[in-house]
Amino acid sequence: MACRAGCCCTGIGTLNEDNARFLMLALLIIIYLLCGAAVFSALEHPKEKLAKERWAQRIEQFTNKYNLSQDDLKNFLRNYEEANVAGIRVDATRPRWDFAGAFYFVGTVVSTIGFGMTTPVTIAGKIFLIFYGLIGCAATILFFNLFLERVITVIAFVLKFCHERRERRKAGPAQNCRRPSTDSRDRRTDSLAGWKPSVYCVMLILGVAAILVSCCASAMYSAAEGWDYLDALYFCFVAFSTIGFGDMVSNQREIYKAQAAYRVGNFLFILTGVCCIYSLFNVISIVIKQVLNWILRRLETPCRCPGQGNRHPRRNVVVPGHMRTRRDNSIETDAVNDSEADGRRMSGEMISMKDFLAANKVNLAIMQKQLSEMANGHPRQLGSSSRHNEFSGGVGALGIMNNRLAETSVDR
DSSP: OOBBBBBOSSEEEEEGGHHHHHHHHHHHHHHHHHHHHHHEEEHHHHHHHHHHHHHHHHHHHHHHHHHHOOHHHHHHHHHHHHHHHHOOOOSSSSSSHHHHHHHHHHHHTTOOOOOSSOOOOOOHHHHHHHHHHHHHHHHHHHHHHHHHHHHHHHHHHHHHHHHHHHHHHHHHHHHHHOOHHHHHHHHHHHHHHHHHHHHHHHHHHHHHHHHHHHHEEEEEEHHHHHOOOHHHHHHHHHTTTTOSSSSSSSOOOOOOOOOOHHHHHHHHHHHHHHHHHHHHHHHHHHHHHHHHHHHHHOOOOOOTTTTTTTTOOOOOOOOGGGGSSOOOOOOHHHHHHHTTTSOOBOOOOOOOOHHHHGGGGOOOHHHHHHHHHHHHTOOOOOOOOOOOOOTTOOHHHHHHHHHHHHHHHHHH
């Protein structure tokens, strides 16, 4: 093997960490898709074959009973499929394109749910949908991100309040009764300044909130639509996650008991559920990224070529906990400590498995810093090497994107 620049080492260490993470995530998603396809094929394919056999038998029995040719019957069924696309059903359903039906349709468009039970059939409608969805979907995604920011703010304040109560209990009842001294107040302030809310606590709270919303919505749909509770729960996940298969759609019958209240409840549950699931997905994605960082660190082999020594880690490289330099974790110094000599901020998103398992004692990247800033009411003050610009701020997916834009803006 020919040495390049006096070093023969190859492997994951020669690849940029961002690119390595992207390639590994793509590979894991492909494997995940293959596994999912195998499971669903094993579960659903026998049922599909059985349904086709039953349908063929019914077609044959119907044609024999009424002395029809199968070709004529199939042509008639094709005409019904066209009518079905236009919103015509055998059972009575509400109008699809009155104002209330159109409002329901545009709601599924901008939320990216897209049930598919109502679709435009005119050329003008299809063209208008392209431009309408382009702006509407972008605005709704922005709304979801802003909703996530405010939910995280509330959760951070709650977690900080619980942390303060635990600190006061540790101080003892005697100290709580008398007036705290200046030194004790300073120590309490220092402990709060270094405190970081756990991303796992946030994920747990969002998960519980999503489950509660889904369970309450399922109870409403089960009573109003006549669905089984498990089917209603399945519909809630499909709708709230914006998958929107369209096999089950709420609020489609012409008449309901307490119809006005049900329509308002349907709108509120879908809006709240989509926001909760979107927020939960963003937090889970951060945890998945931590796992990818740990895998990359395990795959990375140090260079043992003579004269090379330990290379300085590149930007976004995973540094083990015992190799990190100890630094003050106060909120005021986070931005300064996160700056590099080249003017870029370290993402701080990569941790070792040891730190990953000790989730309540370490920073979990950008999200935790933002949680800390929101809980203490201090906006992020950028260091001298990172000038303030219009891209700073935000939480979750929006915050990560803004931080990335801020880094590239500073380097220009």
